[in-house]
Amino acid sequence: MKVKISVAACTVLALLSVQANAAETVKLEGVEVNSVGDNISESGISEGILNKGVASGPLAGKKVLDMPYQVNTMSIEAMNHQGVAGFEDAVKYFPSAQIQARGGVEVGRPQTRGFQGSVVGNVLWDGFYSVSTTAIPMYMFEGLQIQNGLAGSLYGGQDPAGIFNYTRKRPIPFSNTFWADYTSRSNFGVGWDTSDRFQYVGYRGVFYKSGGAKQAKNSDYGRNLASLGLDFYLTENFTIETNFSYYKHKMLGIPGGFSVPGRNGVLNFAIPDATKNTKAGLEQEWAGSDLKTTTASVKFKYAPTERWYFEGGYQWQKAIRDMYGTSKTFTNQNGDFSVAASGGNGAASRFDVQSWFAKATTEFETFGIEHNFGVQANGYIWTIYGAKTAGGRANLGNSNLYNPKTFSNPHVAKGSGAYKSSQGTMKNLTIADDIKLNDYFSVILSAARSNFENKNKQTGVKTYDESGTSYAASFIYRPVENVSLYFTYADSLQAGSSYTYERTNPRYGETVVLKPFRSKQYEIGAKARIEDIDLSTALFEIKRPIAYLGDNNEYSIQGEQVNRGLEFTAGGKITNDLSVMGGVALIQPKLKKAKQAYAQGKIVVGEPKVQSNLLFDYVVPNTDKLALSANLHYTGKRYADQRNVNAVPAYFTTDLGIRYVTKEWLGKQTTLRFNVNNVFDKRYWVGMFPSNIDGTSNGTGASLFLGQSRTFMLSAEVKF
Structure with a gap:
């Protein structure tokens, strides 16, 4: 596999270099990451992926073409055309990204290159750290940008899952957009996007x-969003941006996870x-989740001269995740499962996150x-909140995946009595220098010093206080205009994981906290803009320690996860009428140095070797009004246990x-859209994760989540 990937990578790099020589006089053109205003495209995707600006960090504003990392952006225009409402809808358009669906795709952990992210640390809203494991409405954002792989040297210590950067909509000259949408089974929504700019505000x-209802019979799916951004233009060079938002996302009767036991x-x-996920009883109509996220932030931007720029601010966010879905455990391979109702964790599922940053950039010789x-x-x-009183539990009986039963609500007690349980803090200082040696060669050096601290809020005792350095070095070569070849080495720190022993363990109630992990990444890549299409590819290797409960009932580092892979992405116009966005990721995620001999060299649970997504957009010639789109998605086979005995099959969907x-x-302007997702009504498992933290242990199995059945979406939008 390694040799095949290397040969493929060399072939792609050579082709990019050869093709670019014929296009060396083409000038960069494209859409920035913050596309604003009256520019909903009538002529396709127009996704020039390399000319967009990096959204945040010490290298913010730098063109993706000049970044020694793989960075991809999906604009609000493309999202609107495809009916994207939440992150769970958007992620499939990024070939190297996935959701590890812990608790469901709406609250799952984002990941790139086969490594899942943390609750806080891999998701940024306008540069502020935000909760990743809650529903995120895309209507309030201008775009989503994903940087694959290690990013600790630029943003501070974090999991090697990449950076998911959301850019909020900012004020534009007077504009009002009203829209209404309808989604099968029978979900109706209305929205309003309003804006104006004056001299000072x-x-x-x-x-x-x-x-x-949404897809599942007798389900109840509701969303409420209120977002307001106020900007103050104190001078031509000094701006203050403020944001306030509240989002409520409620789901009842929509299928959640199914557990498969193992040992x-x-x-x-x-x-x-x-x-199909449309049957009543796959989740009870009174069971589900109620997610509420409140966010407030303030940021300043100051550019006193052409060479100096300053930016900084503070954000506060509260995410309440009231999850009271039923637990469903398979008892055999025929689809029989037991059902139990739970009062959930109640107040224990509240996260408060305070985030801040201050940066300065300059240019000199x-x-x-x-x-x-x-x-x-x-x-x-x-800050994590606990519940003084645990939720109740009731066993309801048995059901079947293909002939599910409905049960009466047992009205089990919910968890109550919120208290501050623990508090995790990350403080970081980053420096980055993009050194241009001449017109052909440049070097980017970056380093971050991070401190991780964890405190028990009840006792006041620090359970964790560790510091370390993340760093990266990149070499970039530009043989001709609009082409860059690069090599990057990155070494990144992340907070050590923790585990609390369960009742079946002699050490029940004891919490083990591991020291910080260190991840390493080698990457070689190429980027080129040829006419109106951008191409980008990278060959990489990432490795990091992996921890879980071993066969000896001890939670510790059990081996090393080593992911080797090849990515290829494209975005832009193939012809004047046909646009494309997407690519393919080939990954070999293996467990090395495993303490359990049977896991040595096996594929990591839940990770596909192949994932691809291609979105085509075609404007009917001579109309400039009528357009057609087709999205093709493929996810390869994923193993569900460490011995690689059981797996879910690959799936292919067409939208x-x-x-x-x-x-x-x-x-x-008036826009009418009609989309059909999963046209051929493919039945598949969309998400899977080991039932413990990072790998299947001796007493656990895997959790699975059903993919969406055929879905119809109709929307009408009017701009004034």
């Missing part, structure tokens, strides 16, 4: 409300075939060598869409 408000690295039986230098101080305080845009009906 500007505002941007986004409001949305929806309700009704000694293998499941007890084969995984049942997936079914030393002996004819150009420097783009940045320094940033940033961090977060993450089709049609839209009509005209300026001759209402207001400035």
Whole structure:
């Protein structure tokens, strides 16, 4: 596999270099990451992926073409065309990204290159750390940008899962957009995006409300969003940005996870075939989740000269995750499962996150060598709330995946009595220097010093206080205009994981906290803009320690996860009428140095070797009004146990869409969209994760989540 990937990578790099020589006079053109205003495209995706600016960090504003990392962006235009409402809808368009669906795709952990992210540390809203494991509405953002792989040297210590950067909508000249949407089974929503800018102040408000059933019979799916951004333009060079938002996301009766028991690295039986997620009883109509996220932030931007730029601010976020879905455990491979109701953790599922950053960037020369230098101080305080009274539990009976039963609500008691349980803090200082040696060669050096601290809020005792350095070095070569070849080495720190022993363990109640882990990454890549299409590819290796409960009932580092892979992405216009966005990721995620011999060299649980997504957008010639889209998604086979005995099969889905845009009906512009996702009604398991933290232990199995069945989406949008 390693040799095959290397040969493929060399072939792609050579092709990029050869093709670019023929296009060396083409100038960079494209859409920035913060696309604003009246620019919903009538002519396709227009996704120039390399000319966009990096969204945050000490190298923010730098073109993706010049970054020695793989960075991809999905704009609000593309999201609107595809009916993207939440992060769980958007992630499939990024070939190297996934969701590890702990608790469901809406609250799962984001990941790139086969490594899952943490609750706090891998997701940024305008540069502020934010909770990743809650529902995120895309309506309030201008775009989503994902940087694959290690990023600790630029943003501070974190899991090697990449950076998921959301850019909030900012005020624009007077504009009002109203829209309504309908999603099968029978979910109806209305929204309003309003904005204006004056001499000293500007505002941007986004409001949305929806309700009704969604796919599953007797389900209840509701969303309420209120977002307001106020900007104050104190001088031409000094701006203050503020943001306030509240989002409520409620789901009842929509299928959650199904557990498969296992022991000694293998499941007890084969995984049942997936079914449609539309049947009543796959989740009880009174069971589900109620997610509420409140966010407030303030930020300043100051550019006193052309060479100096300053930015910084503070954000507070509260995420309440009231989850009271039923637990469903398979008892055999025929799809029979037991059902139990739970009062959930109640107040224990509340996270408060305070986040801050301050940075300065400048440009200067030393002996004819150009420097783009940045320094940033940033961090977060993450407070976890516990419940004084645990939720109740009731066994309801048995059901079947293909003929599910409905049960009466037992009205078990919910967890109550919120108290501050623990508090995690990360403080970081980063420096980065982009050194341009000449027109052909440059070097980027970055380093971050991070301190991790964890405190028991009840006793006041520090359970954790560790510091370390993350660093990276990159060499970039630009043989011709619009082409870059690079090599990057990165060494990144992340907070050590923790585990509390369960009742079946002699050490019941004891919490083990491990020291920080260190991840390493080697990457070689190439980027090129050829006519109106951008191409990007990278060959990489990432390795990091992996911890879980071993066969000896001890929680500790059990081996090393080593992921080797090849990524290829493309974005832009193939012809004047046909656009493309997407690519393919080939990954070989293996467990090395395993303490359990049966796990040595095996594929890591839940990670596919192949994942691909290609979105095509075609404008019917001579109309500039009618457009068609097709999205093709493939996820390869994923193993569900450490011995690699049981697996869920690969799946392929097709989404089709049609839209009509005209300026001759209402207001400035009217857009009608109709999309069908999973046209052929494929039945598949979309998410899977080991039942413990990072790997299947001797007493656990895996949890599985059903993919969405065929879904119809209709929307109408009017701009004034």
